[in-house]
Amino acid sequence: MGGVLRALARVPAWTWVSALLGLILIALDLVSRPVSVPGATALTSATAVLRRVGAGTDDPGESRAVRLPHIWDDESPPWEGDAQYHLGWPQGLEPTSQRIGLYLPRVGARFRVLLNDEVFVEQNWHTVDYVDTSVVPWFFEVPEKLLLPNPKDNRLVVEVRGQLLRKSGLSAPVLGPYELVQQRYERVYWWQVYATWMVAACSLMLGVLTGLLWLHGRERVFGLLAAACFSWSVRLGLTPLVDPRMPFELWFYLHKLSFTAYCGFLYLFLWDLFDVRARWARHLVVALLCIGPFWLAATTWVANYNLYRIWTGTIAAVSVVTLTMMFMRARWGLDNNQRLMVVVGLVTLITGVRDFGVVQLGWPGDGDLRWMTPGSLVFMLTLAWVMVQRATSYVQKVGELNRDLELKVREKESELRLAFEQIREAERTQVLESERRRLTRDMHDGLGSQLVQTLNMVRSGADVDARQVESMINHALEELRMTLDSLEPMEGDLPAILGTLRRRIAPALEAARIELEWEVEEVPAITDRGARLESRGVMHLFRCLQEVFANIIKHARASRVTVRTWTQEGRPMLSVTDNGVGLGPGYREGGRGLSNIRLRATEIGAHVRFGDAAPGTTVEFAFSATATTGMDMSSP
């Protein structure tokens, strides 16, 4: 089973579609060929008596022998009014032995049938509005009780009331054995009515689908196909209606216009689909679509069927031109879709030409079976198939493009990442460089100068005080330790910074007999420009406070100094207060020491305030902080 399916899938679509279309053509030919039903007789001649419109009831009318099918619009002038067709009873049809059926392939626009002067069928004879019984075939049983014993004495009359432009008249009725005639009738009815409805439904569905696609993507090719499908379903929907419940003129106009629209939109669609740039042919079709409504209105107005013949001839000519151009473009040996379209287009052309020939030019065949109807179904399904393939290939192409795009995006991403890394590396180098410079400066200013002083002192004379040298080297070591302390991760934790500094300055305070009072509590982390204070900032703060304490030791003559921290409006605060002599000459605002403190404080975004503590001096720092505390000291 799977093998068979795979084998089928390998066969190009155009081959099996060709086979299918061939079968359909053969079926159409078989069903529409004027066949003789065994035992039945087609009555091909009659005596027609016409009573023209407006004639009085006493007018006997014109009497004439006619061949059936007889079409009123073909008469000159066209017949209008009522006509009686007197048909001879076929020889050999014995009424007593069997049930007899009467099949009327085409009769209308209204009719009634009389047997031996008794009406036994009356179809829309008295309906006021427009009706046309000729759009469907009819079948009746001949009532046995009306039949005369001698077959030759039976008089069969079909009375017809015509409608201009509707090819009213009578096609050859068939009389014969009931069942056999009924079979023939049913087969024709299936093709003429059911098949039409089916194709109309399919066309509507295809129209809705392509219409939705058009609404979604606004791609013209879908819009054109949707328009063609809707036109075709209108056309087919109007075709087998005996009683369309609308004025004849409107029905006729819509019926013909929808066919014109179908053809026009379909050709435009085909060109779009295959991207054929035949400008003049396109203009021709657009002209057809523009002129159509007016031409058909004129045809309806003057009620001349020849005008419509000219119009259908034009459409057929345009279709021949169009499809021929398509064949020229799509040469054999190109892709399978084109072959498929060529085959299907050719079959459509055949059905169109056949319909035109049979219906309009009287070629042999059953004119009431339009081949284009079933032919169009295959045609449109094929178009839908091609569209699906096209959409699929689009999706594939979009997928490929997306993959390409993704690749490119990834390439760009990696390029960007590389660039970012380079920038980050550069930034890191810059940070390292500035850190290196800071350390160098610190070493230079602090440790370096201490060592140079010591060295100079040792070199200067023989009388070197060992204790002084020791103290100076100790000082140098302390400088170095402070620099190293500043490199420890303190995360802007003010108490930890102060605690670390305390170990450095405590000996000096002790030596100066100054008592240190420690009132430090937790405060939010100090930030500098949004980030927690880093080693550079810590060093600034160290130097700042070193200066403050140096001032106290040198100038304040204090006995106590208090270091206090607290939080004020979310900011960490620090004060260093002594009980000394207050702001003296060496400790004045704007002095060298003070301006140094200010400068360093500004470096880390802190405000300094010098105040009188009465007695003594207070130096107050207000730092900036983020919302979180420097360190969560909650229990582990």
Add this chain to the structure above:
Amino acid sequence: MSVSTKNASQMQTSLYLIEDDLSVRDFVLHTLQARPDWSLVGHSDSLAHASAHAADAAANVYLVDLGLPDGRGEDLLKSLAKTNPGAELLVFTVFGDESRLIGALEAGATGYVLKGCTSEDLIGAIEQIQEGGAPISPLLARMLLKRFRGPDDVAPVQAAADAVVKQTLLSEREIDVLRLVAQGYVNKEIARKLDISMHTVGSHIKNLYRKLAVHTRVQVVRVAQERGLV
């Protein structure tokens, strides 16, 4: 720093020095002259020598330099902590940089002394540690608080490890001490604030160091368990 000779005089103090700098060795020898009751039972100038001889010397106090010419002092601390659990392991360091100190404490050190200190400072440090105290700095306290904190420590504890882990959890008092040290308070002030003796403050700190080493080992085991290595 409290200097009490009450306990020190009662026990025989033997020192072992692991240090490659000869001037430091001379300084230690000079210092010992002030304490004739103390003795230097051995000296190593390399990690290799120390690994071979230090443990056997069975000294009370080991003075360990972290920057040995042939390896890391931390490794020696680790092995000494195992072989000589009763001994005090004092790190001998130039700068007392806390980042490195905490590694040494984790390895098993029970205290530290800064190089460049006076003889009195060195004697004081040794006495302090023998009395059950330990030196600390605000930054070190801060790091310890961080180290002991975090969801890992209060996370569901496996029954088997329960006893060990409990040993490593800090008491309220220990946390109070650490917090005050981190805020820059000295032992005297802490003792006053918490209404305890300075000796208790010192023993809390020493206890913390011991817990840090255990804590670190427990952490290592736990990480190993999580990774399915044990």
